[in-house]
Amino acid sequence: MPVFGNFDFMDFITKHYLLVSTFLVTVMYIFIAGLFFLVLYKWKRNPFRHKQIQLAVISTGQYRREIGLTIITLVIYCITGYFIGLLFHVGKTSIYLNVTDYGIIYFIASILFMVFLHDTYFYWTHRLLHQPGWFEKVHITHHLSTNPDPWTALAFHPAEAIIQAAIFPMIILFVPVHPMALFIFLFYMIFMNVVGHSGFQIFPYREKGNKWYWWKNSSRQHNDHHQYARDNYGLYFTLWDRWMNTMRKQD
DSSP states (O other): OOEETTEEHHHHHHHSHHHHHHHHHHHHHHHHHHHHHIIIIIOTTOTTGGGBSOOSOOOHHHHHHHHHHHHHHHHHHHHHHHHHHHHHHTTOSOBOSOGGGTOHHHHHHHHHHHHHHHHHHHHHHHHHHTSTTHIIIIIHHHHTOSSOOGGGTTOOOHHHHHHHHTHHHHHHHHSOBOHHHHHHHHHHHHHHHHHHHSSBOOSOOGGGTOGGGTTBOOHHHHHHHHHHSSSOOOSSBSHHHHHTTOOOOOO
16 A cells, blocks of 8 residues: 555545545646646746747637636546546445555556557547548547647547546446556656647657657657648557558658
């Protein structure tokens, strides 16, 4: 049972399951996106300035629109988290509290499984949202930001927010998962989503000659997706884009 100083993580989870499940994603997103925004867009001594992908200045109107949409998305995520907390309280989830129930190997494997499951779910729902009808009525809202920034990550139409939030009850209902593993997965999900929309290619990527990054999605690839509204549908990896021949050749 993880204990940090005098703070018992699992004890806090079990006593405040509704509070944690409702607001966890919101708190993590505001912290991570806010940090990236301050460092990349407000800090005059930004060390990554030379890695900016599009040099056009982002308008105040774009920021306002994104923040408004993000608030709606986070409300939907909070409602989803609240019901997950209720399901946990009545014993209807696959969440377990003792790592020894499944072992440390399964604990690690469950995180990897959630990441790959989410990447698959995102790829195919993303492809769906680019189909005629879906794109013009729903997904275009996200694509109004042709030059994305950290606040673009969750700037969804409410229907898209519901689709993307659906992965969380799917996981906790059918995948035995420890709260700490779920926390790590959620942190990774939000961090990589913000990085992908950051507008800066902070990390190395395959197109720059690094052969070890062929499988990993890059900020540049997702930035291209926002510019051209096609191809590069993956979230974390390029695997589905490679298998389905939907990777955009970079200029």
